[in-house]
């Protein structure tokens with residue numbers, strides 16, 4: 001039995017050090033939390049569940065926050081782990097997500113390319129958000145779009161991950177974009 | 187092949203998967219819709235027969251809490267949290283909310299989120 005309590009998930013992604021944790025922290029109504037997953041090296045078999053005897057374990061930390069939308073709807077924001085090798089967690093985070101914000105550091109545009117590629121391939125709605133905390137941006141919108149291979153229909157936003165309102169505006173931009181891609185039906 | 191970074195081995199390091207640990211005779215939750223954003227809450231049931239680790243979970247779920255929050259507050263790895271919550275659901279100690287949005291487009295829910303975000307923006311909290 002499912003009670004009328006809904007969770008909505010948004011992923012905050014981007015390259016290493018693009019401001020994901022800062023973003024989650026600035027919009028969350030609670031101090032951002034960290035949950036951990038213990039990972040192990042899989043031998044070969046994909047569905048092999050005998051990990052207990054494996055030797056090397058790694059812990060991956062996930063930052064997340066929450067925004068209560070209404071008495072029965074809570075929005076959870078999950079930051080992706082900084083390192084690419086934790087790709088497994090991306091699947092877990094993206095599953096059922098309404099969309100993703102891909103933060104972009106203008107000093108290293110290419111660092112956010114894998115994130116864009118990830119959501120693009122899976123058809124998950126996303127927006128690219130240039131994080132202003134790295135100072136004045138030397139590129140035009142076209143240059144950034146070109147470098148990120150952003151399709152014309154993907155919004156490119158600007159935000160300051162340290163600022164609550166600015167970050168919330170980016171979330172609003174994402175929700176609007178995700179809604180625009182939904183089929184109109186009754 | 188351009189998708190090897192995400193979908194395959196990286197530089198021969200092998201792939202990382204969650205460490206499966208045997209908890210109460212199982213290594214993964216049976217309810218497949220247990221997502222880390224799924225919220226649960228404690229049902230008014232006598233917990234005296236439960237082991238302390240499980241009682242801890244029931245206790246912090248006096249109000250709705252997500253799997254991720256339970257893991258964070260109790261310092262439990264996610265996979266273990268999921269399995270333990272699954273056990274508690276099955277034994278009737280916890281109630282469960284809807285899982286994070288499935289494929290079905292839920293425009294009304296999105297409208298609610300949009301309105302909620304705009305409201306909180308105007309509130310300037």
Ligand SMILES: Nc1nc2c(ncn2[C@@H]2O[C@H](COP(=O)(O)OP(=O)(O)OP(=O)(O)O)[C@@H](O)[C@H]2O)c(=O)[nH]1
Pocket residue numbers: 014015016017018019020021022023079080081082083133134135162
């Ligand atoms: N220039 C500048 N850098 C900042 C500011 N605030 C934080 N940083 C730095 O920017 C980096 C990224 O911030 P985080 O929010 O931790 O970024 P992240 O994307 O979560 O990083 P990873 O999880 O390591 O990938 C950190 O190294 C911070 O020290 C700021 O106001 N200005």
Ligand SMILES: [Mg+2]
Pocket residue numbers: 020021022063079082
């Ligand atoms: Mg971080």
